[in-house]
Amino acid sequence: MGTAVGGGRAVPRYVQIADEIVQQIRAGLLKPGEMVPSESELVERYGVSGGTIRKAMVEVRASGLVDTRHGKGSMVKDRPPVRLRSSERFRRSHRRGGKAAYLAESEQSGATAKVNLLYSGALDAPEEIAERLGIEAGTQVLARRRLYFRNGTPVETATSYVPWDVAKDIPELFAENPGPGGIYARLEDHGHEFAEFVETLQARLATKAEASELALNPGAPVVHLIRNAVTEEGRVVEVCDTLMAADQFVFSYRIPATD
């Protein structure tokens, strides 16, 4: 039951403790690769209960400076290098040159990249996707769900949706590897010339499920990006729904000052 000092402090004890630990990391007292003291050790050192240390460590994790694994402990992270996503990604000449946007960008920043195909097949279109594709909700679409890795850690999940009448004629879209230039190149091969891409972004905190899929600490920020691929006929032939670890990406867009 305990003494129960209660919530009356100006700044909660667990925040004080979290700040102290974060400061030690920033100051270099705890170096990258080193382990943060275990929770039971911190309980002794600070003279508080386990629950309080637990909350403090949640805060420390939220700082993104530490990587915690279950039976092991918390390790100070190496500086996560950040990648750059740019408007240049979707140039037709890149696709024709056979570059896949993600791999090209990753290698440019000196990181290893990998993609896992998690799912590929028919699916009933979720409401928002159907709306963007201009079809009825629940209609069947081709869905391709991938998990992207960077330096061995997952950083992004992406699901592509293509209307069935478009996808059915393009066998490569069902394959593990859609070939050079990715699925956008295949869509253009089959007469769907793109006019523009429209991306919408929103940042928020990861849900528990998302955090575990991207190996994030709960409470870590993510960026939810949805992209419409619009053809010259004005049809949206693909919608890509992606979720990214916010600390792994910087986004960059060029906006022409047209009249």
Place this chain on the structure above:
Amino acid sequence: MGTAVGGGRAVPRYVQIADEIVQQIRAGLLKPGEMVPSESELVERYGVSGGTIRKAMVEVRASGLVDTRHGKGSMVKDRPPVRLRSSERFRRSHRRGGKAAYLAESEQSGATAKVNLLYSGALDAPEEIAERLGIEAGTQVLARRRLYFRNGTPVETATSYVPWDVAKDIPELFAENPGPGGIYARLEDHGHEFAEFVETLQARLATKAEASELALNPGAPVVHLIRNAVTEEGRVVEVCDTLMAADQFVFSYRIPATD
């Protein structure tokens, strides 16, 4: 001390509960403006301890669908994602029409908008800003720092930096109100025709100072956006550094599929 069922479940009870509540909101069972049942009521309803409900509500808060205040409770937010920022903002015709981007967009979405000028005057250019402006770090620039409100709550801070040699000839830039169309219209009045704007975005968690300035809960996500305004001569005549409450904005960009 309790039965202590322990951590052996596939999906933790608090996550299950959080998901149930979130679903109820998304499904419209709990409508915007309504209160989520109090924690003690949830304790009874779900037959778990207060600590478990507490963790569940932390998850629900992370979804961004709910607004929690201390002695009051949790209210379902009006419009979870709110405003729309688009590439259309920087059309010359809008400036010529005298619209300021922020006010126009806010009113369009049916919200009240207000701007406070926090600072306007000379400043030594911070390193990153100087680099973007193509000048020496520490050189004097004109800085204008504003705080933007939406429905009475602060949602964004923005600081504009203009090289001194550009700013010194434009008295409106020093005024409280730079006039119709904003400072971009004034820059164009004085012969600086814009070719494009380049925006870079990064999402992260708010620092304590930022959280208090934007009246956010500590640990809330923010979006850090920096925009370069590039003239047709290729010069960056303004850099705007803004920090936004992530849950108040959805960003949208159009990317032409040029070769």
Place this chain on the structure above:
DNA sequence: AAGTGGTCTAGACCACTCG
């Protein structure tokens, strides 16, 4: 098997909000 983090309990005191 020992040590670590993850979940849960039952109860306490406190600060805030509102009538």
Place this chain on the structure above:
DNA sequence: GAGTGGTCTAGACCACTTA
């Protein structure tokens, strides 16, 4: 003052990692 969320305790069982 009644009700609400915020902090804290002391202890329990479990799952994961490492040796």
